Amino acid sequence: MSSPIQTFLLLGASGDLAGRLLLPALGDLLEAEPGRRDLVLVGAGAEDWDDATWQDRVRSSFTAAKVSPATLDAVLATTRYQQTDVTDAAALSALIASCAAPPALYFALPPAVTVRACTALLDVDLPEGTVLVLEKPFGTDQASAADLNGLLTRLVPEAQVHRVDHFLGRSTVLNLLGLRFANRLFEPVWNNLHVERVDIVFDEQLALENRARYYDSAGALMDMIQSHLLQVLALVAMEPPAAVNETDLRDAEAQVLRACRVRGGDPAAAGRRARYTAGHVDERDIPDYAAEPGVDASRGTETLAELVVEVDNSRWAGVPFRLRSGKALGVKRKEVLITFKPATHVPVGLRGDALPDRLRLVMGPDRITLGLTVNGPDDPMELDHVELDVDLGAGRLPPYGEVLAGVLDGDPLLSVRGDTAEQCWRIVDPVLAAWRAGDVPLDTYPAGSDGPADWA
Missing domain, CATH: 3.30.360.10 (Dihydrodipicolinate Reductase; domain 2)
Structure with a gap:
């Protein structure tokens, strides 16, 4: 098990998956484990959002999870959003370089865009300890799954790849x-x-x-x-x-x-x-x-x-x-x-x-x-x-919250x-x-x- 993650970098932060599932699950986790509240949440997406818009999204999602004001205030104090082309190597490099600690990159993106983003990461100097988190489907058949696995392991070791199956917490x-x-x-x-x-x-x-x-x-x-x-x-x-x-x-x-x-x-x-x-x-x-x-x-x-x-x-x-x-x-x-x-x-x-x-x-x-x-x-x-x-x-947590806890702890037990x-x-x-x-x-x-x- 690697060192705990201090920066959660959410790609596709303006999308439905992030707002409906991931951000509420993160709120659940931080509420249940207050010691994690120093986690820095960074959102990135195609929309040209200012900080106020992003904070409204975080506030809305955390409110849906019924988190306390203390948890919400701790996250809002450090969170930020950056408009980013997640398929552009230079943009990803600048985004990752702006993080104070090796991030967990969560690809809350359509599968084809995730593959393009990972391909762009080949030209990015990823900090040691970076974690990649992907949603299913992992490919569209056995051959494409093997190709995706080959791409991911060129970026980070297998132990730092989390293929999320939220069905089983x-x-x-x-x-x-x-x-x-x-x-x-x-x-x-x-x-x-x-x-x-x-x-x-x-x-x-x-x-x-x-x-x-x-x-x-x-x-x-x-x-x-x-x-x-x-x-x-x-x-x-x-x-x-x-x-x-x-x-x-x-x-x-x-x-x-x-x-x-x-x-x-x-x-x-x-x-x-x-x-x-x-x-x-x-x-x-x-x-x-x-x-x-x-x-x-x-x-x-x-x-x-x-x-x-x-x-x-x-x-x-x-x-x-x-x-x-x-x-x-x-x-x-x-x-x-x-x-x-x-x-x-x-x-x-x-x-x-x-x-x-x-x-x-x-x-x-x-x-x-x-x-x-x-x-x-x-x-x-x-x-x-x-x-x-x-x-x-x-x-204590819904399945998505338990999955995120494993990601942030560097524990791929629940990962595919x-x-x-x-x-x-x-x-x-x-x-x-x-x-x-x-x-x-x-x-x-x-x-x-x-x-x-x-x-x-």
Whole structure:
């Protein structure tokens, strides 16, 4: 772990991502940890803003995070904004030279602009200790991800590159690890001898929400499964790490992803896709996706994707891992569901169905539900099904705040490592190719439903 960062240089500071997510998360972090209030926030963007305009943006974002006046005043006392062409080497050089300490450069920019900015940085003398922070997507396929990784490591060492996956905050990661490895009950049965299937699901009720510019060129498979859900799979399926640190944990994740591939080796058969039509979600009228402003219906972008993969190793061989994510669905789900194999023998005389045990790991807020078969309350010979629930610690910060804490501490524990970013693309590239070739039909489902009627 390197020295803590003292300067946070936000490229794209005038954009939506900075104002809606990053600045409020920074406010949350500084409020929870007052010792960080000497951090210098520097904003840079294309807009010709004066200091008053920039301070208004910071004030508005921090107010949304409900930070104290002391935290807000500490940041406003040192923050500044500089109009900058982030793709120009000379402009970037002057901007970075104006920082009193090696900065964390946060690229709150469109992916293509981020690549151009990083290319420009090749001609900049970066101070030792500079950290680069990138938002997904990390490339558009395996080859472009490898090219991006090559570019980044020409600028700084891999340990100083943070590829942000805000889907999993530190608390959720540690909750998953604690459940798996701190309980003797689970580890002996966490394998293909006892597990029937694993479902990793992120169904949301939100529709497009004015994100056509990005989402219509990505779709559910690239937006969620290729990045977030494969990272969750790695945590669920990995071997026990020796320690929870950036090296051991990320090595274990990489090992799983290298063994992961589409089930049966057939990318057309392993995945399904669909797009929502007009409907209702929680009494909200949702228009047909294809009619949304900014959507090019001819692209055939999916808003619901499902992919079944397998992990080809001795622990998981034969177990299907179903990854599913979609928009404008009737029920919100963000969970990992472990379905165990049925009991090998139920004694004669016990009546009813001995359903498979099911362990549900709900994310955000984190909760565990264990479904078991027990004797019924009236007739003890009649089997019944019950669920045991426990809420897990949410942590002091939202996921984005936890990610920023790792960046400022120089701890890439929650960062996506370069080789795993490439592996995630390797897994989904054949599926994307099959979809683009028209080998898999684009089904439809009404907004507010559970998906296409004929999906089992």
